[in-house]
Amino acid sequence: MKPSDLAAGTVLILLGLYTLFVVLPAQTSATGGIGLAPRDLPALATLVVIGLSALLVVQSCIAKLPGRASFWPASWHETLTMFVGFALALAGTLAFQFVGFIVGGAVLIVSIMLFMGERNWLRLLLTPTVVVGGMYLFVTRLLHVTVP
Amino acid sequence: MEAVIAGFGAALTPSNVAFVGLGVLLGYVVGVLPGFNRPTALALAVPLTFYMGPISGIAFLIGISKGSATGGAVSAILINTPGEASSAATCLDGYPLARKGRARSALLIALVASVWGDIFATLVLIALAQPLSRVALLIGPVEICAVLFFALTFIASLSGASLLKGLISAFLGILLGTVGLDAETGTPRLTFGQAELFDGLPLMVIAIGVLALSEMIVQMEERGQQQGTPLATGGDRLRAHEIRACVPVILRSSLLGTVLGVIPGLGASVASFLAYSWVRSTSSTPERFGQGALEGVAAAEAADNAVVPAGLIPLFALGIPGGIAAALIIGAFMIHGITPGPLMFLNHAHVLNAIYASMLLASVLMFAFGYFGSGLFARLAQLPLSVIVASVVFLCIVGAYIEGGTMFGVYLVLGFAVLGWLLRKFDFSYVTFLIGFVLTPTLELSLRQALILTDRNPYALLQHPIALAILAVTALAVWRMASRRRAVTGLATS
């Protein structure tokens, strides 16, 4: 048995059914079109995903795997990194949007560097200055793009 | 050819060389930066060409197109972020190479492949524009459909360990590729009322999220290690046997890119993914792909760059604009009183020859800039990991913002980063996911066109021998792949 495939397959089947019976009827129209109706291709893709996921579930139950395996394929360290990394990226984006390009960008870069264990203050100072400053000048002065 | 040599006389004036160089350099920089795309750079540049002569003006624009196709590989290799959407396939092996300390080799192979693909397609344009453009007219929706069905069979060979999971990823990609206003009825599909989704999910946003940002989050797991990526053992140099392996790949992919480039509507992203898949599925060691195979980089870049000049073939010979970049170049021609199309070869032959000469000049300059640039950029790969990861996350956000001009794209990128992480950890192929996504809009549109034009009558296929031939090849490929897979599994069980 391969638990991570079983978990992924089950979740995909559920999501697929939800898409097929709730999302697609609400978000696409089944009529109109002479070649293909708007719903045809997304519905077909969803059906195939459901079918293949069911096969995956069956296959994962049959498959023999040596050693212990878990439903969640990532280690605690990896999962934690994902949550913190994503939170930092989200916080950086919010700072970018509401505080501004320069401050938001600098905060984002420094916080990620600190999270990654960077303690060299020269690097912590130089990286945001060069990257954010350089991009800011390039984007606003040369390409005339307005940034927050 | 003699006329082209005469054209060099007109092309090699100091001011023309300067404009071509400026165009290539501008294109290269735009190519390197994710978010700035080729049409934007061209649109900014078109007003400048009003003040140039016709030869300089067109050469300037073509220089930008060519330069951006080459520059896109740099960020794809160094930071897993495609600078242009069409370099997404370059990430797949380019970035693993950089992580192994072979950034410079990857950049060099990408450059050589780009320049060769470009020169090859330019020569084809010069020699065969008129006959080839007639072939392009034979390729209608039915044939394009057949080509794309053929392309879908590559998914099987790109699936990695599990064909089943590879197919699931591909169909998830297809599902997401259907988001947006429906081409036939104009009604919204899976847009959740968001006008920003009316034109579909942008490939750039998906590529930045699934490829770049999620990879950076995975890289954060290495925290606490402060040294930069060490150079590969034995130094980062291209070895003779590697170059030998890449030469046939570059030749094949340039040819494929040229052929696909001539067909209006397919575009560089489809071509580079197809070349990558083709080379991988015919390789004797497909398992090296995705882990840092130089051939993968060579294939994607040669095809990507060959599309740019090849796309000019229907434009020059018939006045068909293959895409928005070609439409802008038409505009530049018209401003100087030249109408692209068959008459151009008669009435403005000298201008055309000078443009050809300028295009070859652009290829040479592109190599010079790229060689200098890759030496410079390769050093960036040696920076400490924390510096790289933090800067790339920032560039992902800026790139996604500039691409669409709103924060909406940035939040989409964040969402797709999570999806990319899940695909990686659960060992689903993100390559097949991207291919499914890239092919879907063209596939659906040409399928619909084909169904309407043939009145849903399967016998109408008999009037399309090219499509039939491609479908036969597709069936053969599926059969061969199935038997090969059975042979492999047979060995495994016995």
Next chain:
Amino acid sequence: MTRAAENWCWRGHRRQVCLALAATFVAAWPVSSWAQDWPTKPVNLIVGYGAGGGVDQMARALSPKASEDVKQPFVVHNRPGGGGAVAAVSVKAAPADGHTLVLTTSTTFTFDHHFAKADFTVADFRHVAIIGQFQEVFVSHPSRPWKTLQDAIADAKAQSRDLKYASFYQLDRVVTALLAKQSGVKITAVPTQGGAGVVNAVIADQVDFGFTGGTWGPSVTSGTIKLLASAPRDPLKSQSQVPTLRQLGYDVETEVFVTVSVPKDTPEAVVRKIEATFNKAAGDPAYAKFCEEGLQVRHFNLGEADTKKALAEQSERYAKLVTAVGNP
């Protein structure tokens, strides 16, 4: 933070943002004294279509002239999507101080909502200027034996077969649905990718004819396609011998203007200044020449009163047309 303020933060310029935020929240005085001075900072011209298209090229041709006139840069931003809907939504949410304008086609406001609802109506904006009109045409391969669209339809009727044409977007489908209704010939739309896709399909002779708004000029000049009919009410500027749909006896016309609009709460004085700026810029003969010779767009230079009237009539006409043919 409100959607409006959020969007505005995006536009940059810290100090003005704070000032303006204060102004937004004190909404009782929509016309504050500083708003009378327009422009006080760079003006964002949000274009509803991608870089390089006809609408974008018109915006980029006008912006240097407008910048010169008011001594503040006009910065072009492309926000393509949904036939201008994305740009319109973002400008609707922008502060109504005249520093964020939307430049798109009139159909964004008058026609598209029949098919894809977006969060705005024609009344959410003040439509300040019309700066051009696209000239839609029906084209076919030169080898087809027809002189006009009428011939094509008569031919199909005589042979009792369908006509298949390369379609640009919803507007032409409504028009051809009406032609089909009036003539009794079935006309099937083959969807394509943009105007270039239409021209490709016609040159390759994959369809009986095609409908396109902007990219036909070079191909007609070089003789790779020929004109069968023009769809707007007035005959084509450069090829007035081509019959219009009305001249062929069909009670239908297309009308796609390129418009400049601002959010509806923009102060009167600012609207007047924007109107004057665009009238001056679009009145430039070089711009007119660029439109008509470079883009095959009919040059227009209308102020707010005329624009408002034109869009109101257009909305009504399209609503009637859509009802007449049913949702195709």
